[in-house]
Amino acid sequence: MSQCILELKSVSKAFGGNRVLQDVSFAVKPGEIVGLLGPNGSGKSTLLNTITGFESVDGGEVIFKNQAIQGLAAHQVVQKGIARTFQLPVMPEKMSVFEVAMAASTSHHGFWSTILGTSSARKAEQEARDLAASLIDQLLLTRVQDSSAAAISGGQKKLLGIVCALMANPGMLMLDEPTAGVHPNLRADIIKVLQQLNQAGMTMVVVEHDMHFIRELCHRCVVLDRGHIVADCHPDELSSNEKVLDAYLGSARPRVSLEDTDTNMAKVDGAVI
Ligand SMILES: Nc1ncnc2c1ncn2[C@@H]1O[C@H](COP(=O)(O)OP(=O)(O)O)[C@@H](O)[C@H]1O
Numbered sequence: 001m002s003q004c005i006l007e008l009k010s011v012s013k014a015f016g017g018n019r020v021l022q023d024v025s026f027a028v029k030p031g032e033i034v035g036l037l038g039p040n041g042s043g044k045s046t047l048l049n050t051i052t053g054f055e056s057v058d059g060g061e062v063i064f065k066n067q068a069i070q071g072l073a074a075h076q077v078v079q080k081g082i083a084r085t086f087q088l089p090v091m092p093e094k095m096s097v098f099e100v101a102m103a104a105s106t107s108h109h110g111f112w113s114t115i116l117g118t119s120s121a122r123k124a125e126q127e128a129r130d131l132a133a134s135l136i137d138q139l140l141l142t143r144v145q146d147s148s149a150a151a152i153s154g155g156q157k158k159l160l161g162i163v164c165a166l167m168a169n170p171g172m173l174m175l176d177e178p179t180a181g182v183h184p185n186l187r188a189d190i191i192k193v194l195q196q197l198n199q200a201g202m203t204m205v206v207v208e209h210d211m212h213f214i215r216e217l218c219h220r221c222v223v224l225d226r227g228h229i230v231a232d233c234h235p236d237e238l239s240s241n242e243k244v245l246d247a248y249l250g251s252a253r254p255r256v257s258l259e260d261t262d263t264n265m266a267k268v269d270g271a272v273i
């Protein structure tokens, strides 16, 4: 039995002739927060899509809790316990924030409570409502919970995406750029919420460009460059990792002194934000 909750073995994915993921292998231990980094177009969202059933893999294996899950549909992956957010969440105009959260519930409250009105269905619906209200509160959306989900800010849509993922009661979260477009004041709150979730045992893979966020939150970072993993290291080692600097800085690389960690980090920060 593997000690890992998630294991990727030689995952490959191409779109036509564009080989977006090539032989990607890494593992995540229970309780870890792994940052997934890499320049734009390096394959980060595609990797999340292949893990969560939104894209098929061309080759390789995705093992979650010792079961192969590659080839499962997205809803089946959620049932296995992996929920995700999207880089660019799109929300429906005719549903409120609260209704969107309720729609993401994986309990069967809706059908049974409406059609049959049984007491167990009513109990399930009340539990889902309580969970939605509590998550909306934690993710600072109470003030807009009755607004159209399409009318809230881009940052608030990101927060609502996290609420929706948590409504599925997952064992593992995949977050695609959770703070991109979020007001800087809110970023610290998101970090706090994610830390609390992690302290309660949640394992996470987080695609993120904000180096402060990465240093505060991530235990480990996996760095992709053109579909290959080029580094798997502690966040503090990113700024001195030559392959990471090569990936981000490319031709600017010769101008950067590897001895000057702060300069490198600033360059890397500047390149990725
Ligand atoms: N559905 C798709 N069809 C064709 N090409 C795609 C698709 N999704 C992603 N790509 C391509 O895959 C590459 C990696 O994209 P992506 O995974 O979104 O990168 P990242 O998230 O690291 O910025 C890009 O060249 C992108 O154009």
Ligand SMILES: [Mg+2]
Binding pocket: 044, 045, 046, 087
């Ligand atoms: Mg992306």
